[in-house]
Amino acid sequence: xxxxxxxxxxxxSDQYGAENVIIVLGAAESEAAGLAAETVTAGDPTFAGPLxxxxxxxxxxxxxxxxxxxxxxxxxYEDQVSMMEMVLDVDSIKKEMSAxxxxxxxx
Amino acid sequence: xxxxxxxxxxxxxxxxxxxxxxxxxxxAGAEVVxxxxxxxx
Amino acid sequence: MNSVIQATGYILAHTPDMLVHNGTTQTAxxxxxxxxxxxxxxxxxxxxxxxxxEYLPNQTYIGNLTPEQLAQIDQPxxxxxxxxxxxxxxxxxxxxxxxxxxxxxxxxxxxLVWLSKTFVECTKPxxxxxxxxxxxILSKIKDGVEQESVERYVHVEHAEPxxxxxxxxxxxxxxxxxxxxxxAHVMLENLVSKATSVLALLxxxxxxxxxxxxxxxxxxxxxxxxxxxxxxxxxxxxxxxAETAGLTNATGCDIRAFCAAPAHALILAASLVSAGxxxxxxxxxxxxxxxxxxxxxxxxxxxxxxxxxxLGGFAVLVSKNDGVNPEIDTFLSGxxxxxTGSSPQAVITAxxxxxxxxxxxxxxxxxxxxxxxxxxxxxxPAGAGDVPLSNxxxxxxxxxxxxxxxxxxxxxxxxxxxxxxxxxxxGHIPSGVPYLGxxxxxxxxxxxxxxxxxxxxxxxxxxxxxxxxxxxxVLRKNTGAQEExxxxxxxxxSMIAKAMREFAENMMREQR
Numbered sequence: 001x002x003x004x005x006x007x008x009x010x011x012x013s014d015q016y017g018a019e020n021v022i023i024v025l026g027a028a029e030s031e032a033a034g035l036a037a038e039t040v041t042a043g044d045p046t047f048a049g050p051l052x053x054x055x056x057x058x059x060x061x062x063x064x065x066x067x068x069x070x071x072x073x074x075x076x077y078e079d080q081v082s083m084m085e086m087v088l089d090v091d092s093i094k095k096e097m098s099a100x101x102x103x104x105x106x107x
Numbered sequence: 108x109x110x111x112x113x114x115x116x117x118x119x120x121x122x123x124x125x126x127x128x129x130x131x132x133x134x135a136g137a138e139v140v141x142x143x144x145x146x147x148x
Numbered sequence: 149m150n151s152v153i154q155a156t157g158y159i160l161a162h163t164p165d166m167l168v169h170n171g172t173t174q175t176a177x178x179x180x181x182x183x184x185x186x187x188x189x190x191x192x193x194x195x196x197x198x199x200x201x202e203y204l205p206n207q208t209y210i211g212n213l214t215p216e217q218l219a220q221i222d223q224p225x226x227x228x229x230x231x232x233x234x235x236x237x238x239x240x241x242x243x244x245x246x247x248x249x250x251x252x253x254x255x256x257x258x259x260l261v262w263l264s265k266t267f268v269e270c271t272k273p274x275x276x277x278x279x280x281x282x283x284x285i286l287s288k289i290k291d292g293v294e295q296e297s298v299e300r301y302v303h304v305e306h307a308e309p310x311x312x313x314x315x316x317x318x319x320x321x322x323x324x325x326x327x328x329x330x331x332a333h334v335m336l337e338n339l340v341s342k343a344t345s346v347l348a349l350l351x352x353x354x355x356x357x358x359x360x361x362x363x364x365x366x367x368x369x370x371x372x373x374x375x376x377x378x379x380x381x382x383x384x385x386x387x388x389x390a391e392t393a394g395l396t397n398a399t400g401c402d403i404r405a406f407c408a409a410p411a412h413a414l415i416l417a418a419s420l421v422s423a424g425x426x427x428x429x430x431x432x433x434x435x436x437x438x439x440x441x442x443x444x445x446x447x448x449x450x451x452x453x454x455x456x457x458x459l460g461g462f463a464v465l466v467s468k469n470d471g472v473n474p475e476i477d478t479f480l481s482g483x484x485x486x487x488t489g490s491s492p493q494a495v496i497t498a499x500x501x502x503x504x505x506x507x508x509x510x511x512x513x514x515x516x517x518x519x520x521x522x523x524x525x526x527x528x529p530a531g532a533g534d535v536p537l538s539n540x541x542x543x544x545x546x547x548x549x550x551x552x553x554x555x556x557x558x559x560x561x562x563x564x565x566x567x568x569x570x571x572x573x574x575g576h577i578p579s580g581v582p583y584l585g586x587x588x589x590x591x592x593x594x595x596x597x598x599x600x601x602x603x604x605x606x607x608x609x610x611x612x613x614x615x616x617x618x619x620x621x622v623l624r625k626n627t628g629a630q631e632e633x634x635x636x637x638x639x640x641x642s643m644i645a646k647a648m649r650e651f652a653e654n655m656m657r658e659q660r
Contacts, residue, residue, distance in 0.1 A: 022137070024132055047181075068131070071135040080130050081127065084122065086555065124492070148522050148535055
């Protein structure tokens with residue numbers, strides 16, 4: 001994850017309390033989604049950014065996951081995201097995200 | 108889960124961009140506290 | 149009247165030492181973690197010049213292999229080689245680093261680039277035998293300085309070092325003591341951009357077979373900025389490169405729009421020619437040192453070579469309609485506007501279906517779409533996926549939403565209307581334009597009749613807006629519009645004459 005974004009995530013987690021913050025991702029690939037999720041839960045796996053060695057354990061979801069989709073207004077989801085369900089490998093993203101959450105998420 | 112939550116959006120230019128995710132989570136009653144779009148190329 | 153694409157030129161420069169010393173992934177790592185494992189392992193993963201030449205996507209970029217032929221070869225491509233591959237191709241060449249450093253010096257008019265004596269002596273004879281580099285350029289190469297002088301400038305005078313095969317062979321001086329926009333780092337980046345653009349221009353002019361003086365306007369669409377502390381992006385790469393390339397009759401300007409800039413520039417060039425303002429406009433761009441080795445960490449981690457070791461450049465000649473060459477149809481041009489929104493379906497609608505609807509065309513009426521033709525060999529191991537493939541899927545998904553194809557036809561659509569990516573991850577270089585050379589050939593051969601060129605840009609990276617950007621246009625078979633247009637012009641003239649006559653007669657009648 002971009003270093004500046006890592007910095008902001010850390011600041012916001014400190015400011016609002018990790019239990020109140022949810023990270024919502026839009027990654028095109030399951031690998032990238034997994035890396036971002038790992039960064040905001042276990043810490044930066046690339047050892048490059050401010051979240052290196054910092055395990056925030058935040059809740060992280062991809063916008064295409066059912067937990068998110070079910071809460072978003074139907075028409076908004078249709079207009080903003082639905083077409084990408086035909087493009088992205090949603091199943092593999094779901095699998096990757098839930099694996100990371102069950103291992104590293106603290107909330 | 109989203110209602111009243113502080114949401115950080117990390118979009119992807121080649122996936123779902125940040126502003127599109129913002130619209131989604133706001134419709135679910137979340138507060139977007141930061142939004143960014145990443146570009147891998 | 150639509151303009152035409154008369155010729156294209158595509159070049160690469162293999163610069164592994166610039167990857168090590170100037171790519172931002174590496175410079176950032178060196179600043180944050182100088183002892184990192186990545187930096188230590190990196191040298192073992194660099195490719196030599198022969199390997200860069202034999203790399204299948206590079207051969208495709210210079211036109212020796214078609215995208216269709218490349219697609220026949222199973223990925224990954226980094227473990228295969230193009231047998232009998234050569235430096236020069238149908239569209240241009242892959243220049244080795246040592247010759248490129250000399251070319252860079254010849255592009256410098258402020259005595260900023262200095263090379264060691266032995267390096268120049270050893271390299272100049274080879275550059276002298278280059279078929280397109282004449283005495284005008286060779287005469288600007290200096291004899292070279294002593295090695296001690298090189299060391300001193302690098303260690304004492306804040307010069308940016310230039311390496312070849314790990315050896316310090318020269319430097320780029322800063323152009324001002326305090327102005328950061330003229331620092332050695334910026335000057336190196338800008339001179340590299342200029343030199344790659346010049347090389348692309350030389351190949352373009354050669355391929356077009358026109359007199360250099362016939363070009364009256366040049367548009368640079370790279371992603372660098374040149375200027376001083378009072379005008380950071382003052383410009384102008386276009387005119388600077390045109391000067392070195394000998395386009396004495398040209399002026400020009402720089403167009404910036406991140407990776408979307410080449411498509412913007414081509415639409416502008418086409419409009420300038422259509423309007424009759426200019427007859428021959430060249431769109432050009434050089435390469436970017438910062439992006440060298442951008443995904444290097446992932447490549448090394450996965451044990452694959454550092455594939456982002458080439459700088460890219462291209463040049464396109466847009467000319468008055470000759471009744472033969474493929475036309476740029478600016479009527480079928482799409483644009484992502486401020487109000488479009490950022491959802492992928494809104495973006496693809498704006499760029500693809502809005503212009504097609506205007507022309508009464510369906511998504512499937514375009515034979516080939518040229519999107520961001522990023523080489524998947526580079527992006528996939530970095531977790532960024534296959535960029536062109538996902539773009540094609542987006543277009544197909546929109547076609548499904550519009551009921552133009554069935555959902556189970558997405559794969560077939562992608563195969564038929566898409567291509568595999570072959571361009572290096574140099575930002576603007578892969579963006580729509582790498583296909584133009586092939587598209588012109590395929591249209592002239594009657595293999596396809598319409599291609600859509602799409603440029604997209606991540607404006608938000610500049611932190612001035614959260615918006616994304618994109619524009620598109622259609623390249624199509626020449627319809628012989630030249631004659632049609634001439635005829636209709638005559639018709640219009642006679643219609644006007646008739647109307648004037650009638651008007652005059654009416655006036656006279658009324659006066660009576």
